[in-house]
Amino acid sequence: MRILMMVALLLGYFQSAVWASPEIRINIPELVLRVYDNGKLVKEYPVALGTSYEKTPVGNYKISSKEQNPTWIPGSGFSDKTPVPPGPDNPLGSRWMEFSPGYGIHGTNKDWDIQYPVSGGCIRMHNADVEELYELVDVGTPVTVTYQTLLLKERNKSIYLTSLPDIYNYKDGSKAKVSELFKPYAKKYKLLSNWELPNDQVRHETKIGVAR
Structure with a gap:
């Protein structure tokens, strides 16, 4: 039992050390989200980004809020404004992390569109990936979005x-x-x-x- 407790403590220590200072970076043309800690790449995920008409905004941001199993409220481009509750029909998937007003990193109900520029400007991820990322970053985590071809x-x-x-x-x-x-x-x-x-x-x- 004592050995198991020591192993658990060590695992917790190394996990916290790995994610001491995470930063999210996205270069739009790559369609990839990367997580760095103190300049070192520690995670990489495929993503879907905004279309050429509804672009993902370039800039330096921070995660401003986090929500599990969010409700989706259709924006101005939708005639039907009925909120969509959490579940398989929700286009936000299982997690939401806002980094700019109206823009967030979230899951999806369309796994096949990941790694394509098809969103309304948000950053879509596979639900398993966004659930993992959600646990690894906090409110205040820097988000840097660039455009380099x-x-x-x-x-x-x-x-x-x-x-x-x-x-x-x-x-x-x-x-x-x-x-x-x-x-x-x-x-x-x-x-x-x-x-x-x-x-x-x-x-x-x-x-x-x-x-x-």
Whole structure:
């Protein structure tokens, strides 16, 4: 019994240490929600985000409220204003975490639309995922939403460029932007001259730099 109690205490200690200072980050074109603790990635979840007509807002926010089994009250875009109680027909799923007035991280009653830009601006998750996240973050947890279609990553002594679909048509991708992103790597890597920036609306990865 004493050993079991010690194990439980140790597990509680390490769990609290892991989530000492969680932060949620979402880069809209990736359709992924990541949880960091002191700058270290600790969790990653697929999400659905706003359409090009009802965009998910970019900015720095904080979780302002949390609710289990929320009631959904249809917004201005719906003719039927009848509240939908908790249950399988509720589009908010089993959890709601508001980060800006009218915008929240929540579950879904349509699992098949996760990883697509189909929401009214909120961040949808699989119910099992949002229930886990709900227990790991508190009111006040920072939420950072960005929009970056160009990402650089070091791998195998090279620099790779990932180009993501510009789902909101912000047209923020250019060779000049890549050159700016490459500057922190310039001392260690040489920028290749024969790479092209993809212009299609699919995820694409290409090597653009090699070790000096």
